[in-house]
Amino acid sequence: MNGLNQRYTVRPGGRLVGRLRVPGDKSISHRAIMFGALAEGVTEVDGFLEGADCLATLAAFQALGVRVEKPGAGHVRVHGVGLRGLRAPADPLDLGNSGTAMRLMAGVLAGQAFDSTMVGDASLSSRPMRRITEPLALMGARIETTQDGTPPLRVHGGRRLHGLDYAMPVASAQVKSALLLAGLYADGETCVTEPAPTRDHTERMLSGFGYRVQRDGPRVCLQGGGRLIGGRVEVPADISSAAFFLVGASIAPGSDLLLEHVGINPTRTGVIDILRLMGADIEVLDEREAGGEPVADLRVRHAPLHGIEIPQSLVPLAIDEFPALFVAAACAEGETRLSGAAELRVKESDRIQVMADGLAALGVRAEPTPDGIVIGGGGLSGGVVESHGDHRIAMAFAMAGLRAAGQVAVNDCANVETSFPGFVVLARTAGLDMDASA
Template identity: 70%
Template sequence: MSVTFEISPGGALHGTLRMPGDKSVSHRSVMLGALAEGITEVDGFLEGADSLATLAAFEAMGIAVEHPEPGRLVIHGRGLDGLQSPASPLDLGNSGTSMRLLSGLLAGQRFDSTLIGDASLSGRPMRRVTDPLTQMGARIDSTAKGTAPLHIHGNQPLHGIDYALPVASAQIKSALLLAGLYASGTTRITEPAPTRDHTERMLTALGAEVVRDGASVVLNGRPPLRGTALTVPADISSAAFFLVGASIAPGSDLHLPGVGINTTRTGIIDIPRPMGASIELENRHTQGGEPVADVHIQGQQLHGIDIPEALVPLAIDEFPVLFVAAACAEGITTLRGA
């Protein structure tokens, strides 16, 4: 039996819409808040399955977290050496970010730990993370295929390394930086292309000295981290759908307040603009080390462009919705280098 779907134009988009909190920043707020001395208050935390898996893992390692209302956390940090051995494996569900970043963080602990996940996460490759961590002195056992469960041995002295990422990956970079917190000497990571720098920004907000040296990120081991107030920006990836919707619907006038405009993720803004989109960034400011702005979009007729290759890494997660904009634009839009 066939099924027929009828799609009708929905009209213009008007009003003000608050996006959910950024997932990448939510993960890191829990991890680094737990490692800081004192209290870290988090507003805008994303109440999604992945970030809640990270939260549960740290609660299982002895971190007290108050949850007074949705989106708000009060994390009682215990310092770099304050985590406790969990009573059972840490189940991270489907969160690859949690597993990869925790691999680095737990490599420097005094206790053994095991990371597990669902069937999907258990099939994802982890050697791109575990191999450089091994170079730092970590001992991590995985399956013969290099997948989870990951058994991380404690009491392993870590040392800083100078590591060139074979592929651009914010998760691998972040895992090595988190291990670098516990390493002797200096950890230097060189990227083949820019990746999200949420970890570096939040480490700096908590008091660590993170140096950007060209394509490299440099961190000295055991910096003191101090609890602070963090506001998680609205997620630019979630905003992308409404941003494109308002751009292609004539007569639209939409405001998206408090959106994170981290320069490593603004392709969803920088690509539609030369297509003719009216996207203005208002009330620019910084919160928790992250650049934030209110995004104002008005509907316009778009036209096709050759997307600059330099912008491709900045919109790698948003191309499906950008293709909708391209389909509604006059002329041809060409993407290369993705």
């Protein structure tokens, strides 16, 4: 359903039971298209997330001259053109709502012989890009932003890039990935050192495509001028999407849910660690590997939760899951404190403020701080919540309806399709009593 006025209405009660598989991992789906396009030969991608964000990446590479086929649901065939085979696009590349796509593609486009422009929707057009453009400039790239450092991004081609040894001031997988992608086109060695661990899908996938990557603790390096070789990528279910169900089943009495084939990359499992610290009952079953990524089935049952001080070491490992975790905190006994998460203020929305406002609308004490939030647990009333077009906030408050004292309505939910197509149907199947309406 399109239209920004889409509303979720969730009636109280319900429990989550059965088995389900959430859609494919968004981060890995983006990268599978990018690396498949830049590789030599054909890449077959299974489990591809057909949400708006990843489809924007796919369309951008089609506009850059890459042939992409979709022979079946979740299956994409990418005919790679090699690192130097992209062609100048006829029009600006529209990346919709996807910050991941824009920031990673900045690294790719910085190494091309042609000029290009990237644009996005209203949300993406307000998000900070200097964290990407400034280190890329140190490599020799020239990328123009607005005066505020936001999109559109105008990338000047024909620049000679050189390797860089960069210590990131803030942990960010998107910055790390953009620099490594630019490093494919650079003379010499590009090294990135991160202050805290972030998701390592780029490094894993580069190795999977035959590109030599050296990893030494927080430091990752590669030499420019190599080649990527196409192959098969199996995309696991997205732990960021699974997080809503992990929280929902934890807070709803009588819940017993098995989430199948979920990616449990150790740079992404902060949500499990934090929920367990709060008292959640989550089992990790049948651990295995798929396409270079660790996967498992996750069994989650209702358990009484208690408030905690969230360890700062876990913050980068759960950065996208905090909207769901804030709902868990609201249903816990006692106070939950988060700090060291200023990054949340520059996501699809200011997730600290928007979540605080939404929790307050449901009767929860929520005190935002510059880099976090303090949430007083104990339960939720019914009410109306504004998601501000942020898909993760919309889904988090849908799960809140399981434990609210009255009906919860969530406005502006159309962007859920960017990351979790079919969310409403899957949530209903599991036991959430909800409707979506225009």
